[in-house]
Amino acid sequence: MKVSKNRSFLKSISYRIIGFVNxxxxxxxxxxxxxxxxxxxxxxxLAFLVLVIKTITYYLHERFWNIFEFGRLNKTVxxxxxxxxALTWRIVASTITLISAILITSNLDWTLSIVIYExxxxxxxxYVHERIxxxxxxxxxx
Numbered sequence: 001m002k003v004s005k006n007r008s009f010l011k012s013i014s015y016r017i018i019g020f021v022n023x024x025x026x027x028x029x030x031x032x033x034x035x036x037x038x039x040x041x042x043x044x045x046l047a048f049l050v051l052v053i054k055t056i057t058y059y060l061h062e063r064f065w066n067i068f069e070f071g072r073l074n075k076t077v078x079x080x081x082x083x084x085x086a087l088t089w090r091i092v093a094s095t096i097t098l099i100s101a102i103l104i105t106s107n108l109d110w111t112l113s114i115v116i117y118e119x120x121x122x123x124x125x126x127y128v129h130e131r132i133x134x135x136x137x138x139x140x141x142x
Contacts, residue, residue: 001072007139008062015129016055022125023047023097023118030113031105046097046104046114053096061089074142077134086126094119 027043065088071081094115101111 001069001075002141003062003066004139004141005063008059008066010139011062011129011133012055012059014133015058015126016051018125018129019054019093019122020047020051022122023050023114026117026121027101027110027114030110030117042105042110046101049100049104050093050097053100054093057092057096058089061085061092075137075140079131082127082130082134085130086123089126090119090123093122 024043024047027046028039031042032039065085071078071084097118098111098115101114102108105111
């Protein structure tokens with residue numbers, strides 16, 4: 001089974017909308033200590049920066065995984081494939097977040113907290129997103 005570029009593109013967009021909100025909220029709560037005047041602007045800059053970078057990277061990640069048949073059964077995939085895709089994505093995404101957050105905030109404590117929280121809930125969000133898309137047959141071919 002192969003998936004179309006359009007399917008990969010739409011998956012990238014749908015995931016990155018969720019990811020944008022996730023990154024913004026995590027960054028906002030980590031940075032917002034009640035006294036920081038940049039508590040809103042840093043999370044917004046970070047969320048937009050990773051939105052752009054991760055949309056492109058997510059699409060490439062999807063196309064890369066399209067090469068492998070591991071875990072594919074007719075027009076569905078096994079949960080283990082979804083888990084491995086989630087894990088590999090989180091490694092890539094967390095690296096992007098780490099670099100972006102340190103560039104935006106210049107604060108290592110904030111950066112590490114953002115990356116840790118995003119890694120933990122991001123793997124769950126990705127896995128659920130992947131399982132939902134597994135139920136959609138549009139853009140698949142044998």
